[in-house]
Amino acid sequence: MLPSPRVAAFNDFKVRNLLNFILRYGTWFLFAFYVIISCVLLFSHNAYQQSVFLTSANSVANSLYTTVSEVTGYFHLRSINESLQSSNARLENEVLNLRHQVAELQTKLSDTIVYTNLPQRFDYVSATVVNNSVRHPRNYFSINRGTLDGVETGMGVVDQNGIVGIVNVAGKHTSRVISVLNETQHFSVKLKDTNYIGSLVWKGGDSSIGYMEAVPRHAKYQAGDTVVTSGYSTAFPADIPVGVVMNRIKGSDDNFFILKLRLTPDFKALSTVRVIKDEYKADIDSLQSFDINTTK
DSSP: OOOOHHHHHHHHHHHHHHHHHHHHHHHHHHHHHHHHHHHHHHHHHOHHHHHHHHHHHHHHHHHHHHHHHHHHHHHTHHHHHHHHHHHHHHHHHHHHHHHHHHHHHHHHGGGTOOOOSOOOOEEEEEEEEEEEOOSSSEEEEEESOOGGGTOOTTOEEEETTEEEEEEEEEOSSOEEEEEEEETTOOEEEEETTSOOEEEEEOOSSOTTEEEEEEEETTOOOOTTOEEEEOSOSSSSOTTOEEEEEEEEEEOSSTTEEEEEEEESSOGGGOOEEEEEEETTHHHHHHHHTHHHHHTO
């Protein structure tokens, strides 16, 4: 079947355009052909020029591969960061449980009994902060983990630098956390490597400044000392960093004073956090409420 006159005319038009293009730029095509042939002959039969060409080509290729690697690596940073956070959480979990086991064994040494297979008390759930506030008197932040991930109300939350809050509302997939930067919230803390207990509070304003209240007057300290969690709650194990002592402030009670602290976490840059699960929480809470329940 012969093509229609319109199709034939269109095909002739394309052929004419192609021929016109070749005729117009034919000189350049010929020049490029001669250049290619010259380069092939030059680099094929001269060792020095061949060496220079290969070196230059390798350099260009390496630069290209490096650029591609950097671009693809950037897009993999999120998955790499999540993997590192999971590994870090597992390591911190092992440290917490080892500390717990050491403490248990130390309390049993007087009985000369060897205890094995002590239960692991603490575990972590890694989470990402999805929104955060630091400008209000009562600040909160949200995380992308909930009850389906094992998160419950009352669990402590930490980041890589120290404590950052306590879960107060747990949904199925997300949870709300009361930030340390909340004037109504108090945390049991102590001076590291001492038995001097106090209460961590935030009084508004600077998100990097906190206060350790109710410090006994006879407590010994110096600027730069570390304040850590006391371990007297099911929210946080002992010895998690809180802040660093800056100076002393006189309290309203002459028997106690207040320490001004530089908080270790950067609350303006919260990103990845970990929720602490205490396997003993239910037992401890039931014991604490025993007297209340029996008097009703």
